[in-house]
Amino acid sequence: MKKTLVLGAGGFIGSHLVKRLKKEGQYVIGVDLKFPEFSESLADEFYLGDLRDYTFVSQVITEGIDELYQLAADMGGAGYIFVGEHDADVMHNSAQINLNVAKVASAKKVKALFYSSSACMYPEYNQLDPENPKCGENTAYPAQPDSEYGWEKLFSERLYASFSRNYDLNVKIARFHNIYGEEGAWNNGKEKAPAALCRKIALVENDGIIDVWGDGKQTRSFLYIDDCLDAVIELIRSEFSGPYNIGSEEMVSIDEFVEVIAKVAGKSVKISHIEGPTGVRGRCSDNRLISHDLGWSPKINLERGISKLYRWIESNVKVESN
Ligand code: NAD
Ligand code: GDD
Structure with a gap:
């Protein structure tokens, strides 16, 4: 049995992930500002609290975590992230969470950390032609995301990658494409x-x-949640670190x-x-890399x-x- 920690366990993907990990027989600890809205969490332990608070993060990330899934973020659809009025909160809240999590997860020697980035980090100039968008993993630079949400994701990808280089944190990064x-x-x-x-x-x-x-x-x-979870779990347990697109073609x-x-x-x-x-x-989504490395594709x-x-x-x- 693995000891797993799901940050954002009260949210959409996090609450489904908790169910999946429990079904597999893992020991699951969930953390969020809120409980899941639509069904009870199946987590063995669930802590309500704010991951922007470093002390709280130091308490919930303990020694001996096999898998940490970092899904907590201030996020929403186009009506939330493209309207401008949430930009400061989205950047501040999510960056603060990731700054805390990267630091504490390294100090506590978490064995593997999954970070949920987004396709929103890809440059706008490659997504102007609706018939032919380019979202290969190697097209991220020169960076030009079209939202502050995308810039924060790119920053946090780089944050986790630098903790991986300098502190040996075993980081796995995916760029989700509209999961439903x-x-x-x-x-x-x-x-x-x-x-x-x-x-x-x-x-x-x-x-x-x-x-x-x-x-x-x-x-x-658009990618259905069950396919997303398959890919996330395969990635965190693989020898690969990404970033990988996880989406539908x-x-x-x-x-x-x-x-x-x-x-x-x-x-x-x-x-x-x-x-x-x-x-x-x-x-x-462009799934060539993930299907080559992990053999994953949506079902x-x-x-x-x-x-x-x-x-x-x-x-x-x-x-x-x-
Ligand atoms: P969600 O909003 O349902 O879940 C995020 C959870 O994080 C929420 O339950 C929220 O309460 C929690 N959270 C936010 N701030 C917190 C804080 N300060 N402390 C503790 N918990 C906090 O979103 P989701 O769809 O489940 O997405 C999960 C992750 O995947 C996010 O990082 C998101 O940016 C990323 N992502 C999702 C999609 C998608 O299509 N769903 C696409 C790209 C990336
Ligand atoms: N939300 C929403 N509601 N979108 C609508 C609607 C509506 O009623 N009508 C049309 N749309 C259009 C939007 O204008 C947008 O062009 C498209 O549908 C997709 O909108 P969303 O699903 O809201 O967001 P997105 O695909 O632009 O971005 C989402 O996916 C990213 C990853 O690919 C968001 O969830 C991001 O947070 C996520 O990172």
């Missing part, structure tokens, strides 16, 4: 396109109209994405394109994963409207 699934933010302003568009479609009558930010031609790829425009959701919902919907935060024009296609998310959102919408 049940039990994530869906109606609090932090939701990403998958949950937001499922919610809009669940709320509309057949043949009704939904609002979509931008012209709908911007592209993305099934690229769709946002309008095409709406069609996929409408199909699983069994509805026909019309789109009204409205102004809103749009982020990069095109983005898609769950977009339609299958979205139908799971849609059913979950639909049931929440029904509960809220009763």
Whole structure:
């Protein structure tokens, strides 16, 4: 049995990761500002507290941790990270967490540390053509992320890499590309396109109209949570350190994405394109490196994963409207 520590265990990916690690039979300690919102945490121990506080971090990262998963961050979808008003908090909060965690994890000789970076650290100039975005791991420099959230991720990647070089911290870094699934933010302003568009479609009558930010031609790829967890666990237990893209290569425009959701919902919907935060024009994971090194590739296609998310959102919408 491994002793594992999940920072951000009250969040979307962290709460799913705790369930997965428990299913494997590991001893799991969870830490977050809050408990998971949608189901009880399965962690053996769960500590509520603020990872910006160095003393708290020194208490929760103890000697003898086999695997530390650092998922805590101030984050959200386009409606949170591209609007500007959260920039200072996003940078300060997440950087402070990572500064504390890197230092204490080195001092306490954590055996392996996973850090969740984001595709948002890739330069905007390679993501201007929606049909042909470039997101190979080696395209990160010259750096030009389009959000402060992306700059903080790039800074923290470099922070962990320097602790790896100077203090032998065994660091593993992944750049997530839009991960979705049940039990994530869906109606609090932090939701990403998958949950937001499922919610809009669940709320509309057949043949009704939904609002979509931008012209709908911007592209993305979306990865289902179970595939993400497979990759994260394989990476932390591998001889490799990354950074690796963890995402899907099934690229769709946002309008095409709406069609996929409408199909699983069994509805026909019309789109009204409205102004809103749009982020990069095109983005898609490039999985060549991770599939070469780790033999990982996603198993769950977009339609299958979205139908799971849609059913979950639909049931929440029904509960809220009763
Ligand atoms: P999330 O917001 O659901 O989870 C993050 C958790 O961190 C939250 O529960 C939050 O309460 C906690 N947290 C924030 N500040 C804290 C603090 N000061 N002390 C303690 N806990 C704190 O987000 P998620 O989707 O689960 O993402 C997990 C990680 O993966 C984040 O680092 C995120 O930036 C990264 N990521 C996610 C995606 C995605 O599509 N979900 C994409 C790229 C990168
Ligand atoms: N959230 C949201 N809500 N997005 C919408 C909506 C809506 O109602 N309508 C259209 N969109 C469009 C956005 O304008 C954007 O162009 C696209 O859908 C994707 O939006 P998000 O899913 O919110 O964010 P993102 O893909 O730009 O960035 C996400 O993924 C990154 C990793 O790839 C965020 O979650 C980042 O935090 C994450 O790092």
